Amino acid sequence: MLYLIGLGLGNEKDITINGLEAVKECDVVYLENYTSRLQCDVSKLEKLYGKKIILAERCDIEGEESKGKNPILENAKAKIKDEKTGKERTKKVALLVIGDPMGATTHTDMLLRCKRLEIEFKVIHNVSILNAVGIVGLELYKYGKTTSIPFPEPNFQPETAYDVYKLNKRNDMHTLCLLDLRPSEERFMTVNDGIKIILDIGKKRVKDKIEKKALFREDTFCIGCARIGSDNFIKAGKAKDLLDVDFGKPPHCLIIPGKLHFVEEDAMKLWE
């Protein structure tokens, strides 16, 4: 049996009561540790939930179970003798996910594999960055496609985020840019890095004569967010002004608004 349990965006206390009850029932508890960053130490979770927590890396979750490389699914399929009843039963495994478990495609794949392996599963939802960005005051249903800005590598400088922004802007929609992170290396993209990357793509497009005037420029209005759902640091302004703002600890994300309704325009004053 596999429980995918959302932890929300803050600390150990943001788990739901349903989530907590399920964790307490489980024989093995994993924490997915590569798609976001907790706002508390794992020891705090262990203390409140009364369970030892195993950190799961990408390979433990995406690994091929048929090759013996997916300890989570292998555990969720295993049979054990119940300590109380003495009867044989399936092991109960929890995979804790920061935010909402369905806020990352990885976890949909996990459910598909459970179905294929005939492992019973249950998802216990929680708040996700995808809806908590509502705090900024831009209407959630006016966001277009969400995009991610990856860390640029010498042979990998994708421009997808710029294209998604362009598409959303054409449709008067807001763009949420998630920023790359590698928690195991303590590497987290900042709002400043994200803005710089999109500014550079704009400059390159002008240089290559793809755009006469860059769509994303130093005077483009945008909103930088950090630690939404815990201590919420939000700053709105021109891209060039946000470049110098210290957003503090991760995780960060960047919003580039589309057409603003006057109520949304008013809301932006909260973050100037």
Ligand SMILES: C[S@@+](CC[C@H](N)C(=O)[O-])C[C@H]1O[C@@H](n2cnc3c(N)ncnc32)[C@H](O)[C@@H]1O
């Ligand atoms: C793959 S998403 C995490 C999805 C997560 N399961 C959820 O439902 O929120 C990770 C990215 O979202 C953004 N993010 C996540 N939590 C955040 C927060 N509390 N504040 C700001 N940005 C956040 C960051 O850009 C981070 O790199």
